[in-house]
Amino acid sequence: MIPLVDVKAQYAPLIPQLQERLAQVLESGRFIFGPEVEAFERESAAFLGVAHAIGVANGTDALVLALEAMGIGRGDEVICPAFTFYASAESIARVGATPVFADIDPVSLNLDPEDVAARMTARTKAIMPVHLFGRPAPLDALASLGLPLIEDSAQAFGAAGVASKGVCSTFSFFPTKNLFALGDGGLVACSDDEVAERVRMLRFHGSRDKKTFELVGTNSRLDAIQAAALRVFLPHLNGWNRGRREGAARYAELGLGDVVELPLDEPGHVYHMYVVRSPDRARIAAALAEAGIASASYYVVPLHLQPAMRYLGYSAGSLPETERAAADNLALPLWGGIGAEVQEQVAAAVLAAAGVTAAS
Numbered sequence: 001m002i003p004l005v006d007v008k009a010q011y012a013p014l015i016p017q018l019q020e021r022l023a024q025v026l027e028s029g030r031f032i033f034g035p036e037v038e039a040f041e042r043e044s045a046a047f048l049g050v051a052h053a054i055g056v057a058n059g060t061d062a063l064v065l066a067l068e069a070m071g072i073g074r075g076d077e078v079i080c081p082a083f084t085f086y087a088s089a090e091s092i093a094r095v096g097a098t099p100v101f102a103d104i105d106p107v108s109l110n111l112d113p114e115d116v117a118a119r120m121t122a123r124t125k126a127i128m129p130v131h132l133f134g135r136p137a138p139l140d141a142l143a144s145l146g147l148p149l150i151e152d153s154a155q156a157f158g159a160a161g162v163a164s165k166g167v168c169s170t171f172s173f174f175p176t177k178n179l180f181a182l183g184d185g186g187l188v189a190c191s192d193d194e195v196a197e198r199v200r201m202l203r204f205h206g207s208r209d210k211k212t213f214e215l216v217g218t219n220s221r222l223d224a225i226q227a228a229a230l231r232v233f234l235p236h237l238n239g240w241n242r243g244r245r246e247g248a249a250r251y252a253e254l255g256l257g258d259v260v261e262l263p264l265d266e267p268g269h270v271y272h273m274y275v276v277r278s279p280d281r282a283r284i285a286a287a288l289a290e291a292g293i294a295s296a297s298y299y300v301v302p303l304h305l306q307p308a309m310r311y312l313g314y315s316a317g318s319l320p321e322t323e324r325a326a327a328d329n330l331a332l333p334l335w336g337g338i339g340a341e342v343q344e345q346v347a348a349a350v351l352a353a354a355g356v357t358a359a360s
């Protein structure tokens, strides 16, 4: 069976190093905050080029805490895509604000700045671009609209420009992400000292000193064990991302572009997922499954049509490009270090499903 992502293939060579570092954490007896978390926060801030990086429990909390720290709440609107994981819009609703869905660009699958501009009102307090599938969203165009940005960067650690324009940029370390933990984990990157201080307080019950409680916060911490693993993985991230880019180039060389629409390449794209488009995706997915190859279609019911978002009043046809992408996207196997042989099998199965013989 060829999986969609082989996470273990990426970390297997690092198991001895992981064992050593995790043993050090066991020896230290420090599992909450402490030196491992502080070191990972410093190292990830340096990697991302931001002043502050704050470890939290997962990527959903990272979004909620960032929105709260940016002062977004009841009566405010935040514009986001509907072609993304549910947590993007859920976090906006969670802080009491209203998600306003804008359509996506059909080629990049990221927010379309023109449609965002058309949906801005006096109540719009921020724009939430999602760097979908590892492709950088058009931050310059979105920033030029004059509102604060909060970047949902869950799928794009290491992508070009990520965390460069948002007041906050949030990450998830769910194990299939480009940079991953051995369980849940998240991060808020921030270059505004005051917002960063509020995120730090909010992740620990609104307190600076664990004695005085100045805000109503929550408990959302990155564990020391996860920080230790992330410190082992971070130096390998650029190599894994290069491997993903090489894999994407190989699919193009293998002729997939003859039968499906390929993701547009650009230098900063880190291919969290390799997503092609085809009106025949059901047939291709069935042929892949028959050949023992995993594939997946993402956000098949986009967020504006999800039951929990019905109160917002969207209906089928409200976001045409979003709905088209929901209907024809198909992710093919890709990870850092996927081999040529595996990709040849995938390509042969896709081409066969389309009635074409594989290029040799």
Ligand SMILES: Cc1ncc(COP(=O)(O)O)c(C=O)c1O
Binding pocket: 058, 059, 060, 061, 084, 085, 087, 088, 130, 152, 154, 155, 171, 172, 173, 174, 184, 185, 186
């Ligand atoms: C775009 C996006 N936003 C937010 C999240 C939420 O992250 P987590 O699962 O760590 O809460 C994810 C991933 O799961 C995601 O893909």
